[in-house]
Amino acid sequence: MQNFTDWFKPYLLSDQNGLNTSALLDEFSDLAGSSLKGLSRNEERIVDACLHAVLWGYPLAETYRYRQLGTKVQAKENMLFKPSSVASWLNKNSAPAPNASVLYVTSWLNLNKGDRILQTPANTDENYYIWAILDSYINTVGSIGPRTQSKSNATQDSPNYYLLAGPSSPYYSGNDWLTTLRTMQGNRTVRIIRVDTPYAWVTARFGSDTLSESALANTHDFINGAEDIAGSGFQITSIDHFQRTGSVPYQEPISQSSTNQKAEKAQKKWGSIPSTAKGFFDQLGTALQDSPVPAQIKPGTFTNIPDEAIWLGNQNKVQNALGGDHYLPTSSYQPSSALSNSQTKALNKRFSTIGLNLSRGFTMPSDWNSRDREIFEESYLFSNKLLSKATTTIASGAKATNYWHIGNYNMGVYPNTWHNWLVRCGVAIDGGAANIPNDGVYPTTQRDHNGYKLSSRYNYSITLPPLSEELGGTTYGPANGFWSFTIYQPNAGSAYQPFLVENAINNLAYTSIDARATLTANGWLRTAKPDNWNNSTAKGTALRTGVDGNIEGLDAETTYYVQATRRDHSDENNLLIKLSASYEPSYNVVKGTPGVPIGGQGSPGPAIDLSATAEGSSLSFGWIQPVAQLGSPQQDRLEVDEDGKIVLELRADQPSSARTNWLPTPNSGWGRAAHDFQVMARYYEPTADNPTILAAVKHLGRDDIDGSIPYIPPPVERKSLRRLSIWEQLDDAGRTLLQQRTGNNTVDPLSGTDRFDADAVGAILDLRWANGALEGSNWDIRYDYSRNADYINELFFYRVDDVTGLVNDLRPGDSGYKAAALARRVNADQPINNATNNSTYSGTLRLEGGAIYMPLVLTDAGELLLPNARSTGNVSLFSLVGSDAFAFDDQLSSGDQHNNDGLFRVTGLTPVA
Numbered sequence: 001m002q003n004f005t006d007w008f009k010p011y012l013l014s015d016q017n018g019l020n021t022s023a024l025l026d027e028f029s030d031l032a033g034s035s036l037k038g039l040s041r042n043e044e045r046i047v048d049a050c051l052h053a054v055l056w057g058y059p060l061a062e063t064y065r066y067r068q069l070g071t072k073v074q075a076k077e078n079m080l081f082k083p084s085s086v087a088s089w090l091n092k093n094s095a096p097a098p099n100a101s102v103l104y105v106t107s108w109l110n111l112n113k114g115d116r117i118l119q120t121p122a123n124t125d126e127n128y129y130i131w132a133i134l135d136s137y138i139n140t141v142g143s144i145g146p147r148t149q150s151k152s153n154a155t156q157d158s159p160n161y162y163l164l165a166g167p168s169s170p171y172y173s174g175n176d177w178l179t180t181l182r183t184m185q186g187n188r189t190v191r192i193i194r195v196d197t198p199y200a201w202v203t204a205r206f207g208s209d210t211l212s213e214s215a216l217a218n219t220h221d222f223i224n225g226a227e228d229i230a231g232s233g234f235q236i237t238s239i240d241h242f243q244r245t246g247s248v249p250y251q252e253p254i255s256q257s258s259t260n261q262k263a264e265k266a267q268k269k270w271g272s273i274p275s276t277a278k279g280f281f282d283q284l285g286t287a288l289q290d291s292p293v294p295a296q297i298k299p300g301t302f303t304n305i306p307d308e309a310i311w312l313g314n315q316n317k318v319q320n321a322l323g324g325d326h327y328l329p330t331s332s333y334q335p336s337s338a339l340s341n342s343q344t345k346a347l348n349k350r351f352s353t354i355g356l357n358l359s360r361g362f363t364m365p366s367d368w369n370s371r372d373r374e375i376f377e378e379s380y381l382f383s384n385k386l387l388s389k390a391t392t393t394i395a396s397g398a399k400a401t402n403y404w405h406i407g408n409y410n411m412g413v414y415p416n417t418w419h420n421w422l423v424r425c426g427v428a429i430d431g432g433a434a435n436i437p438n439d440g441v442y443p444t445t446q447r448d449h450n451g452y453k454l455s456s457r458y459n460y461s462i463t464l465p466p467l468s469e470e471l472g473g474t475t476y477g478p479a480n481g482f483w484s485f486t487i488y489q490p491n492a493g494s495a496y497q498p499f500l501v502e503n504a505i506n507n508l509a510y511t512s513i514d515a516r517a518t519l520t521a522n523g524w525l526r527t528a529k530p531d532n533w534n535n536s537t538a539k540g541t542a543l544r545t546g547v548d549g550n551i552e553g554l555d556a557e558t559t560y561y562v563q564a565t566r567r568d569h570s571d572e573n574n575l576l577i578k579l580s581a582s583y584e585p586s587y588n589v590v591k592g593t594p595g596v597p598i599g600g601q602g603s604p605g606p607a608i609d610l611s612a613t614a615e616g617s618s619l620s621f622g623w624i625q626p627v628a629q630l631g632s633p634q635q636d637r638l639e640v641d642e643d644g645k646i647v648l649e650l651r652a653d654q655p656s657s658a659r660t661n662w663l664p665t666p667n668s669g670w671g672r673a674a675h676d677f678q679v680m681a682r683y684y685e686p687t688a689d690n691p692t693i694l695a696a697v698k699h700l701g702r703d704d705i706d707g708s709i710p711y712i713p714p715p716v717e718r719k720s721l722r723r724l725s726i727w728e729q730l731d732d733a734g735r736t737l738l739q740q741r742t743g744n745n746t747v748d749p750l751s752g753t754d755r756f757d758a759d760a761v762g763a764i765l766d767l768r769w770a771n772g773a774l775e776g777s778n779w780d781i782r783y784d785y786s787r788n789a790d791y792i793n794e795l796f797f798y799r800v801d802d803v804t805g806l807v808n809d810l811r812p813g814d815s816g817y818k819a820a821a822l823a824r825r826v827n828a829d830q831p832i833n834n835a836t837n838n839s840t841y842s843g844t845l846r847l848e849g850g851a852i853y854m855p856l857v858l859t860d861a862g863e864l865l866l867p868n869a870r871s872t873g874n875v876s877l878f879s880l881v882g883s884d885a886f887a888f889d890d891q892l893s894s895g896d897q898h899n900n901d902g903l904f905r906v907t908g909l910t911p912v913a
């Protein structure tokens with residue numbers, strides 16, 4: 001959240017009295033409506049109160065809204081929701097930046113109905129998990145898991161019990177952290193977790209190899225337990241039931257979200273932030289009544305605070321240590337959301353202008369006139385626009401941290417200052433809830449090693465050197481739990497961004513062809529329902545066919561998408577599906593260009609007709625495991641280089657080797673924004689040994705400090721421009737020539753580093769990939785040229801000096817560049833064209849080796865089109881289609897900007913004798 005708070009920092013008043021609202025109105029007048037111009041002093045107070053109330057109250061309003069939604073769509077109050085599936089690119093309206101490296105369990109607790117007893121099962125297999133309990137203000141109050149539980153065999157071999165005590169509980173008001181309950185099975189000692197608001201949010205994360213069906217199944221078994229095994233699984237019950245029976249009953253797992261009309265109605269009502277000020281503050285006022293601001297307690301009440309009870313003084317074991325930067329004695333313990341009398345008085349005074357009171361809730365002032373109400377509504381819209389602008393600020397750090405932003409303090413628990421309320425608000429907007437640093441640190445970046453913005457138009461790598469060699473294996477991340485790296489696609493126009501990327505399905509290295517489908521009489525495919533099936537994301541789920549099969553309409557070794565599903569009434573363990581050959585995302589409009597896919601908003605194409613094949617025919621297939629993240633759970637399959645390092649490949653197209661190390665970046669959409677991506681690292685239960693991700697980032701020198709040294713994640717190193725891999729089309733004669741000139745019949749030009757150009761498009765024919773060895777040779781490039789437009793366009797190629805299109809020191813967009821490009825055409829007298837619409841023409845283009853060629857299109861309308869957007873009014877008209885083709889749009893100003901009017905595909909490459 002540092003980027004969020006840094007964005008607001010220039011406007012944060014030095015006296016910690018909030019933001020300079022007048023300065024924000026002046027600086028961002030383009031975000032303010034006309035009603036917010038020429039304000040009187042009283043009118044400006046309305047804007048000020050509204051802005052600050054949104055910033056302070058957003059997390060509380062969010063948990064209220066999430067609770068209303070979750071208890072209607074997932075599980076009722078005081079019950080556990082245990083999804084069987086992992087977050088994917090198909091998730092719709094999920095929390096931003098969904099975590100594909102864990103399985104979640106969530107719950108909404110209502111402690112007005114009495115204290116709860118939570119059972120955590122025996123953990124003999126040493127499963128890793130974090131069971132976080134948050135109050136309604138998203139401050140963590142409890143963290144349960146291997147980090148905070150005893151490592152003794154007695155604890156690992158038997159279940160543990162925790163008493164979750166709300167503010168009205170006698171166990172909350174005492175000063176003990178353990179208590180003994182008399183039950184029908186004898187006395188039971190339980191640990192007390194004090195929950196500072198009557199309503200609380202459980203967000204539990206379970207580490208698992210999410211790319212392995214068997215590993216996921218084992219983790220599900222650990223989470224769910226079994227009805228015939230007492231004390232198994234994570235279960236919850238009332239304290240009364242526990243005392244009556246001495247046990248926590250088994251709960252049949254609730255693993256699927258409801259998809260009925262009631263759920264759809266709840267999604268519409270609670271699935272997004274209210275669009276009006278009155279709607280938002282009505283919700284916030286109700287939330288304040290439901291979950292009153294906790295009161296501060298007498299200092300020194302607690303002197304021995306257990307690890308599982310979270311507060312400001314035990315969030316980071318390095319910085320909170322005695323002698324650390326942020327040591328706090330236990331005598332200063334306070335509930336994290338508790339306000340002092342002076343803080344409450346100051347907030348109430350400020351918020352009173354709009355009728356908000358922390359004790360009484362919200363009532364719109366009765367003496368307001370229509371102008372006041374208009375300003376109130378416009379102030380709310382202005383506040384949300386500011387928040388949107390701040391949250392879409394590039395998530396990156398400085399050069400000293402390899403451009404990673406590392407938030408490792410006052411995260412998950414937030415001091416009660418305006419600076420930290422900004423952090424808390426940013427967390428709520430970006431993900432809803434955050435771990436405390438002791439449980440997990442999530443560095444993020446959108447910059448490469450030179451500080452340039454990450455773009456899937458380039459290839460990148462992250463090199464992980466071994467940190468230590470131990471009996472259990474080599475460690476590559478500073479974490480006792482696990483580590484991972486995830487690719488996200490920002491989407492400035494959506495409240496749920498960033499998204500996981502669809503391209504994750506194209507890494508098939510973790511997909512097994514281990515299922516079978518049989519055709520029914522009415523054209524459906526019957527198959528066994530996988531354990532991790534998700535009804536809410538069924539449409540669009542991808543599968544890969546095997547090499548065998550005799551169903552007409554389905555090809556071998558091809559990706560298809562689930563188009564429709566139906567219950568198999570003859571066997572509930574089966575699934576009936578129809579398939580489509582395509583999936584069309586829905587795109588968000590960014591600066592007029594419909595270019596960035598919206599997570600979960602697309603739909604599969606038409607169902608494939610399988611009626612020509614006889615009933616009972618079958619084929620093998622595998623459910624695709626999307627590779628959205630890679631980390632230590634996959635370490636046994638990640639390739640290691642000769643120096644013992646793991647090199648993760650971040651690129652849009654499949655690498656020629658080390659495919660298990662491939663993290664796919666975005667490859668669908670148009671315009672520069674569609675290629676932007678973000679990398680998030682996750683380190684669960686960070687180690688305290690040097691270097692440690694828990695250390696204050698300001699201590700970057702290793703020679704002049706005593707104590708903790710910060711661990712800085714490796715840089716995201718930019719490599720080559722993503723471009724047509726024409727060398728993959730070499731025939732035998734070409735490989736022979738390559739062997740003669742280089743001593744090798746294969747080549748990987750994409751391992752080098754190219755100059756960065758944010759608008760560069762790799763729609764080039766690169767014959768310079770053998771380090772000059774091809775100079776003096778000539779090559780025939782065979783191609784298919786498809787036309788899907790009214791215009792009969794002429795396609796030329798011109799010689800450039802580097803892969804970004806440099807010509808005689810002129811860059812695309814420079815004055816004189818177009819003339820220079822026209823003068824360098826190599827087929828000026830033989831343009832490539834296609835006289836017939838909706839057809840494909842095949843031909844051969846002869847080029848000299850040792851050079852790079854870029855396309856140029858002259859349209860029927862007389863427009864000259866080049867790949868780099870700076871040459872076409874900052875409109876991107878060219879895009880790559882896989883590694884062997886490029887496509888273009890042939891209208892500069894009135895086209896659909898989907899780059900599909902012409903397509904040039906390389907089909908072969910041979911040397912000319």
